[in-house]
Amino acid sequence: MGVQIQILEKSFQMEQERKLVLDGIDLHLNKGDFLTIIGPSGCGKSTLLKIVAGLDTEYRGVVLVNGRQIVKPGIAQGFIFQEHRLFPWLTVEQNVAADLNLKDPEVRKKVDEMLEIVRLKGYEKAYPSEISGGMSQRVAIARALIRDPEILLLDEPFGALDAFTRGHLQDVLIDIWQQKNITMLLVTHDIDEAVYLGTDIAILRANPGRIQKLVHVDLSYPRSRTSPAYQQIRQRVLQEFEKSENEKYIDGYGI
Numbered sequence: 192m193g194v195q196i197q198i199l200e201k202s203f204q205m206e207q208e209r210k211l212v213l214d215g216i217d218l219h220l221n222k223g224d225f226l227t228i229i230g231p232s233g234c235g236k237s238t239l240l241k242i243v244a245g246l247d248t249e250y251r252g253v254v255l256v257n258g259r260q261i262v263k264p265g266i267a268q269g270f271i272f273q274e275h276r277l278f279p280w281l282t283v284e285q286n287v288a289a290d291l292n293l294k295d296p297e298v299r300k301k302v303d304e305m306l307e308i309v310r311l312k313g314y315e316k317a318y319p320s321e322i323s324g325g326m327s328q329r330v331a332i333a334r335a336l337i338r339d340p341e342i343l344l345l346d347e348p349f350g351a352l353d354a355f356t357r358g359h360l361q362d363v364l365i366d367i368w369q370q371k372n373i374t375m376l377l378v379t380h381d382i383d384e385a386v387y388l389g390t391d392i393a394i395l396r397a398n399p400g401r402i403q404k405l406v407h408v409d410l411s412y413p414r415s416r417t418s419p420a421y422q423q424i425r426q427r428v429l430q431e432f433e434k435s436e437n438e439k440y441i442d443g444y445g446i
């Protein structure tokens with residue numbers, strides 16, 4: 192049970208050649224794990240997430256979510272993009288309900304519960320143009336959660352937000368994860384975000400994308416960024432990250 196990701200090979204056809212992007216990725220997440228993924232630009236993080244989401248099925252390998260093979264997008268795999276992708280003509284509560292009927296008392300109850308979890312009570316009737324970027328991203332998270340996904344996939348979800356809002360949303364995300372005991376897979380460029388959120392961190396290297404190192408973060412939540420144990424793990428991850436970046440240049444790619 193849990194999530195099994197086995198990507199033997201993922202390549203893209205370029206004009207002249209096939210480019211190998213992911214090579215031998217093997218990851219296992221138990222229910223309730225929070226895996227963060229970092230790595231140099233272009234190492235295949237988004238490609239990996241799209242494969243797990245079922246958005247890309249052109250690869251050699253297999254992804255299993257609770258024993259079921261992922262062959263297309265579905266409600267079992269919630270996906271949060273960097274931009275929130277809300278419908279501008281729908282209110283906050285309509286965006287959360289999306290194709291579900293808000294007049295159904297069960298749906299109404301769930302929408303209210305989700306808005307409570309993402310701390311948006313009082314904004315039900317607002318339109319996306321009337322709320323901030325951070326609030327919009329919380330609406331997107333509520334919209335994914337209402338479908339009870341077995342795994343939530345987040346691609347740089349807070350990358351476009353200012354540092355203060357990002358810090359706040361990281362805490363909201365930990366809250367949601369703890370309340371729902373959901374399995375999380377989050378891609379980020381931010382080493383601090385990877386350490387602050389993850390039970391485990393996968394550091395990828397590029398050309399082709401491979402797992403450079405898996406680091407287990409044995410720290411309880413909420414985490415203190417200034418604690419020596421936190422700083423020690425951060426330092427370790429940073430060193431691995433630098434190694435993965437150097438290898439990218441030694442290989443002659445990425446410049």
Ligand SMILES: Nc1ncnc2c1ncn2[C@@H]1O[C@H](COP(=O)(O)OP(=O)(O)OP(=O)(O)O)[C@@H](O)[C@H]1O
Nearest residue numbers: 203204212230231232233234235236237238239380
């Ligand atoms: N649809 C596509 N067709 C061809 N090549 C692609 C396609 N999508 C991604 N690639 C290539 O695959 C590689 C990995 O891309 P991907 O977006 O997964 O990397 P990333 O690690 O998420 O990068 P970043 O951190 O910059 O967002 C890159 O070299 C990219 O150019």
